[in-house]
Every structure is written in structure tokens, then in C-alpha cells.
Amino acid sequence: MQATSREILKLERVTMNFGGLTAVSDFSLDLFPGELVGLIGPNGAGKTTVFNLITGQYTPTRGRIYFEGRDITGWPPHLVTAAGIARTFQNIRLFGGLSVLENVLVAYHVRLRATFWEAMFQLPRYNREERRMRQEGMELLRRVGLERLAEAEAGSLPYGQQRQLEIARALATGPRLLLLDEPAAGMNPEETRRLMDFIQHIRREFNLTILLIEHDMQLVMGICERIRVLDYGVSIAEGPPEAIQKDPRVIAAYLGEAEEEDVVG
Amino acid sequence: MSQRTRQILTSGVLLAWALFLWWAERNLDAYYVRVLNTAAIYVVAAVSYTLINGIAGQFSLGPNGFMALGGYVVALLILPLAQKEMGWILEPLAWPFNTFSLPPHLFPLAVLAGGIVAVAGGFVVGFPSLRLRGDYLAIATFGFGEIIFVLANNLIGLTNGAMGIKGIPNYATLWWTWGWAIFTIWVVRNLAQSSFGRAMKAIREDEVAAAAMGINVFRLKLLALVVSAFFGGVAGGLLAALISTVSPTIFTFTMTFNLLVIIVLGGLGSTTGAAVTAVLFTVLQELLRIVETPIRIGPLQLPGVSGMRMVIFSVLLVALMLFYRRGLFGRSEFSWEWVLGKFRQRGMASASDQSGNLEA
């Protein structure tokens, strides 16, 4: 079937098997430009795997993935990023030993036109580009409120700012679609509220479509227009937050998890 | 500090070093000149080695293989025709090397050729192994070194087998070796501090995240390996023209081990750290020759133990890893700001000493 160009992202009956385990099963999803959609579900439901499939970490066992009408199934991660999809990771993955600014600058490398010869011999074109990248990097840090920390080592930042930097770094790749994997994990309610404001803010400022994974249902209710629920790799519900909150299947999935946790301890 | 001040300071140091070399060439005896030459060659090899191991964080054990390639190429290109006729006893030297010998002024070309052949070696070993994540590069480069060793022993028509090639002209003057050393530091440092170096460091820190930033991980790893291989080949070529002989035993794994000690001691990931440690290492290795020769202390006759130096270096390495993880320079580069900062600190410390203010 031909994907229409209306959707920015289209997953068509995507399945991912790990050996005998089906992490994602027959999963379809349409995202439209400018949307902020939540992907929720209990732990181990397959949410992160969906991200890994979209960004090319894994190649789906079955199914196709289209981005802006182009079939990107099986593309390696760096090409998916270059195509306009950026992501953050559930467990923060900054370049800990590099500075905050350098973390952002890494994302500009793909746009560099000077060759490595020009970098090696510090030729004018390279130096010009390097200066421009630094300016642009500082400008981006200013827009997300991290400019004071530009020279700080990324690994030494407090947790909340590391999360913020990871988002800033993703923005530096110039994405049209941003995938956020549990950005509020480990945050207190106040930090979470500020993060959600921040996400709303960058969504407008950078004209983004956002797909947001969240384990905790309450968190996404406030900001997502539409929520999709996964359980055991299967899509069990989709709709506006209010409907999802009342959906018996969703309640059951989360109840099941609560019971499991009770049993475990 | 302004760019201009830094440039003046650096030019000053380079000029002083050039004057020293000029003086050394005329006044030092052959032994010391050779130590200076060796130090420069170690600088070339170590600085380039830290690019792949320290900057890009990919564990390569390749330098001895790359150096061997460079060494043999230079030997075959500059060996005088007379030597080429007499040296190969079991089998004559293969065409086309038996037909020409590059004159002294084309020595740089020979060294360049050595580097380029090493680059080809870098592609051969890097192409299959760098696509995979994990320590495949270490295994592949180690195997590569061993293969070169076997080839050097058996491709008699090229390498003269275990007997090696002797009588290579000593074109490696202080000017060539130190010229290459300084060029290597400059180029590798530029690369390490450029956008390419940042991408390599990103790969070192987190390969998955680097790819998610759009970095073509494979390409950049290969770039680091290949640039590193080039200068490895150059170092090998210079070495051949310094010690005037190449044979399979010169480029064994010990060479790589020495370089590994140097770059770890220098602070894995610091090009200037690697350069400074390379010089220290060469000097120390000469000083420690004492432990490998028999010595008399009063009535005590101590036998020299050959290989003892390696033991000492290994102990040093382990001690450093235990007590001083980050090495001499950590991941920092030499900078004038840092030097001046040290001087200021010392000035302040002595000022406070004078005021009778003693602190622990």
C-alpha cells in the first residue's frame, strides 16, 4: 500500500521478534504533523522497542515504517536522524566526558561541508564552519536555557539538566519528529510539571511533531492530544486522554501490573 | 590569552627546539643523536596511536603491523642497488624493486609511500572489523600484526625473510624525524579538536547515542584507524632509515606494547600527553639499560637480566593504573593557559611562604 504524504510518520503492521519473544506485535500508528501523541503502557510493554524500530536500532521482523512518505524500514540510525527524526533515551545517554556545548555540536557534524583534510590543516573554510557551529550551538543552548553551563562537563550536571540537555542535543539535529522516551523518569512532580511545560514550549518553538513515551499514565494526560496504549506488544487502545483514562482494558493492563508488583514485593 | 600570544609562544618554543637540534647535530655524539631520533619516532607512533585508542576509544593493537609495512616499504625504496643485489641470497629481490633505488632527496617520498601502504593495511583490517561493535578491532589488529610477521618471514623475494634487510642508508636525520614528529602532533591535534574529533569522542563515550546524533560511526572509526595507520607507517619508515635494518623481529608485539604503555601513561586521549610521554619513555628506556647489563656494586656482582626493562615498565603501568588512572595529562591537551596558570599558582604559593603562612 502506498503511504500518503499526509502522515509525518506511519507504522504499518510492525512486528518485532526477539528469538521466541514478540516484543511488538502487528503495531500500526499514524502521526500527523504538529501532533503531540503519548505512547503509554506497563513496563516491558514494548514502548522502547517501538522507538528502536523507528530509529533503525532494530529492523522489524515484519511491517514497514514510513517517514514523510519515504519508506525508512531498515535504515541505519544515522540516516534516520539525518532524515529528520531525533530521539532521547530512557536511560540518559549523554557524551558524559564532553562539555555541554560539545554534546550539541556533535549533532552538527553531519552538516559539515568541509572535508577532514580541511579540518586537519585548519583551512579557512573549516574554521569558518567551526565558528558558525559554535555560534549556533550557543544560540540553541540559550533557547533552552542552558547557555550558562556551556563549558560544564555533561556528566557532571544534575539529573534534571541532563534530561534537558539530551533534548537540546536531539533538537540540534534539526528534527521534524522528536521521540522522547520517558523524559520524566526519576523526576519529582514539580520537576515533571516544568519538563512538560518545556516540551510544550519546544514543540511550538521548533515546530515539532512529538511522540512521547511515558510509563506513568497521569503525566501525559495533561499535554497529549492523543494517547496510544501498548500491553505485551499489542496495541490495546487509542483515543483522547479522558477516554483512555476510563477504558476498562487500559485499567486492567495497569491493574495487572500493580498486582504483579504486589506479588514481587 | 589571545590567539596571537599563543602563536608567538608556540613559535618561540619551536624555534628554540630547532636551534637545539641544530646544535645537537653538530655537537652531540652519535649515541645521543640516535636517542633523540628514536624519541621523535616514538612521538609519531604514539600520537597517532592515541587517535584511535584514546580519542575514538577503539582498542587497536595494530601499530607494530603498520610500522612494519612502512619500514619494509621504505627499505625497499631507498636501499642502494648494490645492497639489493648482494643482500638476497636465497631468492633474488622481486621486480620492480631490483631495478631502482630512490636518491636521498626523495626520502620523504619513500616515507610517504610507507604511510600510504600502511593506510591500505588499515583499510584491510578496519573494513571488516569496525562494522561490528565490541573488541573485534583488537582481535583483528592483533591478528594483522601476526600475519605481517609471518609474511615478513616468508615473502623472501621481498623481505629477505628472517635475515631481514641490512644496509639501509641513514637518511633519518634529526630534521626529518622531528619534522615528522611536530607535523604529526599538529595534524592529529587539529583533527582531534575538530568536528571530526568531537564525533570520534562521541563514539568513544556512547556509540548508540553518537549514531542517534547522525554520526556515521563506521566511517569515523575507519577514519581514525586509517590516519593512525598512516603515521604508524611513517614511524616505521623513519625507524628503518634510522637503524638501517629491518627484520621481522623489529616489529613484534613488543613495539605495540611499548606504545600502549606510552599512550596510557600520557593519559589516553591526549595527543600532547602521548608526545611528552613518548620522549620520557625513550629516555627512560635508555637509562634503564643499566639493569640489563651486568653491574658491580662494591663486592656485589649483579648479572644483567635481559627483558628486565619490560618488567619494570609493566610494573610502572600497573602502578599507574592503580594510583593515577588518568595518566599524565588525562584527556586534556597541553595549553599555554595551563602552563601560565601553573606558574601563577607557584608564584602565589611562594609569596604566601614568604609571609610565613604554611599550609599543608
Ligand SMILES: Nc1ncnc2c1ncn2[C@@H]1O[C@H](COP(=O)(O)OP(=O)(O)O)[C@@H](O)[C@H]1O
Ligand atoms: N534487544 C532485545 N533483546 C531481547 N529482548 C528485548 C530486547 N529489547 C527489548 N526486549 C524485550 O522486549 C520487551 C519490551 O521491552 P521494551 O520495549 O523495553 O519495553 P518498555 O519500553 O515498554 O518498558 C521486554 O520483554 C524486553 O525484555
Ligand SMILES: [Mg+2]
Ligand atoms: Mg522503555
